[in-house]
Amino acid sequence: MTSRVRFAPSPTGYLHVGSARTALFNWLHARSVGGTFVLRIEDTDAERNRTDLTDSLLAELDWLGLDWDEGPYFQSERRDRHREVAEDLLERGLAYLCDADNREVGGSALVDGLAVRFRMPAGATMDFDDVVRGKVSFATDDLEDFVIWRSNGSPVFLLANAVDDADMGITHAIRGEDLLSGVPKVLLLLDAIGAPRPTYAHLPLLVNEQRKKLSKRRDDVSIGDYRARGYLAEAMVNYLALLGWGPPDDVEVRPLDEIVELFRIEDVNKAAAFFDLKKLEHVNATHLRALSKPDFMERVTPWVGADAPWPTDRFDPGRFSTMVDLVQEKLRTLGDTPRFVDFLFLDEPVDDPDSWEKAMVKGPSAAAMLDGTAVALADCPWETEAILAAVSAVGESLGLKLGKAQASVRVAVTGRTVGPPLFETMAKCMERDEVLRRIARARARL
């Protein structure tokens, strides 16, 4: 039988990293075994759902590259089927009507304003074999009757989820461990309606530094936010795959298709994983460096457009393109790009107090360096090597190695102590007059 999995988010917020990881593992399993990936929106709780959130959910999945084969199905459109099952269970006495105080009310047909609870059998044991956890067992005596149909006429998650999985022929339910304790109830429902039980795989939770389940309120978990900060989809997905799973050959940073090749749901481990931003950055930087020039240029566009920290009309695509060759390898996210090139498109170098303090105030012989450089650069050939030689010579005359010597010149021209290769930047992207003007301006400020 071919494997069918589903990602079934409820549109109550933006897609967050935990859900994305669940979606990814379902997708990976489907793609690695040639199965079908179904997308189902679990919008049974009308009060908390918003359609615009559904749209953003789909957009984020699309961005991540997690394409689905079926759906999206909307649980809200299956209300009649859910009602049918609730009525059936009620008629068969497996469930009963109850009022707002959870008191049983007689009757074997749905009644407006009354909820329906499933009757928990006594003395039974519900056990199943979880792909990642192994044998798991619950005693029904520890569980209580549970609501399957609300008094407002809508199905509860447990019922809708069980019925939909059964109707959609889901063979593997891959989801977060927070849903583990709900399994016995779902099993009871499945057994009651005579549907086969899917195979379960409960993924370890993603946790924060306090080791608590990642939460929208406390933690930085929106996939959209990461995208906006300049993380690449392939890096996000690559990093997420590393949480709870590891490639057999220890090669961690790699393309998705290779991960599909290597992934096996049974290799997923059980312990909760900390979402480590530092490692995400590393993975991102590695993917970013591997981008071809055209690809990089296309992806960085949003960061150098209207929202960039310089007047749009001063942006020069040609110079920027040249700069990309010099700075791409230094970036950790696309969002880092502006601060490596902004000085080119601003009227004056950036004003960074720390840099000024470090190079101009505390640094050695800043005044002499600037004076000497101004003279040396006034008539040297405007080429990288010549500029390097000129600045180097000025430094030497002051007993400074190039590393120290270039600091004040760098801050005078760019505003910062850190940035792209200075002489190449000047030669290829700046006019001699502008460089000299900035050096003079800095000198005057000393």
Added chain:
RNA sequence: GCCCCCAUCGUCCAGCGGCCUAGGACGCCGGCCUUUCACGCCGGUAACACGGGUUCGAAUCCCGUUGGGGGUACCA
């Protein structure tokens, strides 16, 4: 409280009875390279929670303890 789950370096992953004086990655700390930063390279730091078993032999199996987490809604 009750139920369930988990437990290897700070973090992620490897290890699935002998190959382990425990391996890789991120981070961190040195060094090299170097016009800053970064990249790259070299080196270092650092873990099998504890206690009992089982076994010739345990990080690996079993039990307990401790610690952590999840669930316990007419949320999903």
